[in-house]
Amino acid sequence: MTSLTALTGLCPPPAVVPPAPDWPQVEDTLGTDLPQDYKDLITTYGPGQFCGFITLYQPHAPSEWADLTGPMPARLRGQIEEVRQAARNPWQLPHSPENLLAMGVTGNGDYLFWVTQPADTPNEWTVAVNEALRAPWFTYKGSLTEFLVSVLSGTASVPMFPKDLLDRTPAFTPSTLESSTPVAAARTPVSTRAIRDWANANGYDLPERGRIPIEIIEAWKQENPS
Incomplete structure (x- = not known):
């Protein structure tokens, strides 16, 4: 049984x-391949x-959040180290921020990240x-x-998740966000090729693959407001 089959059985x-x-x-757009299981999840x-x-x-969700x-x-990714350094007693990070790619959030404001190592083998993230x-x-x-299956079946306990998360039968609730924000949904995504070409033409040292630093994206936006 695949993990997706197990998940659809649960939820x-x-x-x-x-x-x-x-x-x-x-x-x-991201400058990186994505795990196949994530693509199957979103498609399903x-x-x-x-x-x-x-x-x-x-x-390309209608809300940037x-x-x-x-x-x-x-x-x-940029804020992780800022928050840590601002603490009175900075804690040890288990993963380098540059190896973290946010891909989810919870109702309590917990963030889900991929640990993108090895970078060129996303199915191992x-x-x-x-x-x-x-x-x-x-x-x-x-x-x-596999993480979702473990959490929703109760075999994995995430310390920051509420204890009563599974008090009710696990269910998936489709979002109606798209229909409520038609203007944002109409936004046209920008290919990173255009940003990379602009960055290289303007003196930035940017490799052909990998995530584009947020400061370069913001600089490109300032030069290309439309």
Whole structure:
């Protein structure tokens, strides 16, 4: 039994889901390949919440707060060290911020990250959960789908998740966000090729693959406001 089969048995997906994203375009926008299990998850479930609590970021979501291809993942990565250093007693980080890619959030403000190591083997990425960019951290040595199966079946206990998360039968609730924000949903995603070409022409040292630093994205936006 695959982990996705186990998850759909625990938490049936909606009867109707939006069309699957253009995954090659999404990966070009991000500058990295994505785990196959995540792509299968999004294709099967679409936008929504698991147990009314866990929301996965979606490619080109109408809200930047849930947009995998928007500014949030890079913004959060940049804030992790800032929050740690601002603490009276800075804690040890279990993972380097540059190896963390945010891909989900909970109703309590806990963030879900991929630990993107090895960088070129996304199907081996594991999952890290963090409480509002502060300690503690919880690391799950498996894929995102395996993580969801473990949490929703009660075999994995995430310290920062509520104790009564599974008091009711696990369910997936589709999101209605798209229909409520038609203007934002109409936004056209920007290919990273254009940003990379602009960055290289303007003196930035930017490799052909990998995530584009948020400061370069913001600089490109200032030069290309439309």
